[in-house]
Amino acid sequence: MKLTQYSDLGLRLLMYLALRRDELVTIQEVSERFAISKNHLVKISHQLTKSGLIESIQGRNGGIRLALPPQDISVEQILRTTEDNFDLVECFAPTQNQCVISGACILTGVLDEARAAFFDVLRKVSLADLVKNGKMLEKTLLPFPKLG
Numbered sequence: 001m002k003l004t005q006y007s008d009l010g011l012r013l014l015m016y017l018a019l020r021r022d023e024l025v026t027i028q029e030v031s032e033r034f035a036i037s038k039n040h041l042v043k044i045s046h047q048l049t050k051s052g053l054i055e056s057i058q059g060r061n062g063g064i065r066l067a068l069p070p071q072d073i074s075v076e077q078i079l080r081t082t083e084d085n086f087d088l089v090e091c092f093a094p095t096q097n098q099c100v101i102s103g104a105c106i107l108t109g110v111l112d113e114a115r116a117a118f119f120d121v122l123r124k125v126s127l128a129d130l131v132k133n134g135k136m137l138e139k140t141l142l143p144f145p146k147l148g
Contacts, residue, residue: 001118007082009036010044011130014078017054018070018131019138024063033141044082051081070128076119078127088115 016030027045031038045064048054055067066073087093088111091102102108131137 010082017066026063073127075125076122
């Protein structure tokens, strides 16, 4: 299984918001601190806002912030919001399954069990867990942009 760049950037955005828990953050700031596309972050933040994980404050002094405490957001919840497909093999999607052995094959069950274990682990890890080493994470980010 491979996660998309969209999920990767979503995780990074949420981790940054968790580090800046008591502040409003702009997409521009996140883009510059991570050296990633502002356009991608806009799309991701829109979806995360629709899902209720972050809130967006409009206006001159607006920005985004977490809508929930970081300890209440699991990695599983984030990935289920940012990924649209966890089908490991063709036979996971019955309407698109063309595999001729799927009726007799036990691989589907094995992979389904592995996928369930994957989510069991991610359900136990919170956004707060991901930013426990906040000072070290902050040191690895690009410096804040100079004002003026």
